[in-house]
Amino acid sequence: MSGVNKVILIGNLGKDPEVKYLESKVPVANFTLATNSTWKDKDGSKKEHTEWHNIVLWRGLADLAEKYLHKGDKIYLEGKLRTRSWDDKDNIKRYTTEVIGENMTMLSGRRETETPPPAAEPENTQGSPFSPDMPADDLPF
Numbered sequence: 001m002s003g004v005n006k007v008i009l010i011g012n013l014g015k016d017p018e019v020k021y022l023e024s025k026v027p028v029a030n031f032t033l034a035t036n037s038t039w040k041d042k043d044g045s046k047k048e049h050t051e052w053h054n055i056v057l058w059r060g061l062a063d064l065a066e067k068y069l070h071k072g073d074k075i076y077l078e079g080k081l082r083t084r085s086w087d088d089k090d091n092i093k094r095y096t097t098e099v100i101g102e103n104m105t106m107l108s109g110r111r112e113t114e115t116p117p118p119a120a121e122p123e124n125t126q127g128s129p130f131s132p133d134m135p136a137d138d139l140p141f
Contacts, residue, residue, distance in 0.1 A: 007080060013071050031069070075104055076104065077103070
């Protein structure tokens, strides 16, 4: 049986996504996401903690991030954890853990300066007695 590597986050972008293109022209977006938790301690004082997550989006999600996401925006993200390592300039092994996004929903409202995503083409209703513009009280049921 294989294991489960699933992450679900709702948080705010800490910075605008940085998008790079690989030699194969595949886009990769990187940004940080802040998740907050609040609680009251034993004295009744409100406490808050912010956890920062490194997010990586590939291909279509990277394109969406580049076009529509900005610092402060709230998103819902599903993905998986990946830890990678490298040797720094002093030959010390470093590690980072990232969330590789697989599904994303934008929760912030659209900005006024932002171009809306392209609308889907309406279905061809020729030959149908019903039109999408028909008022609800004209429907036969």
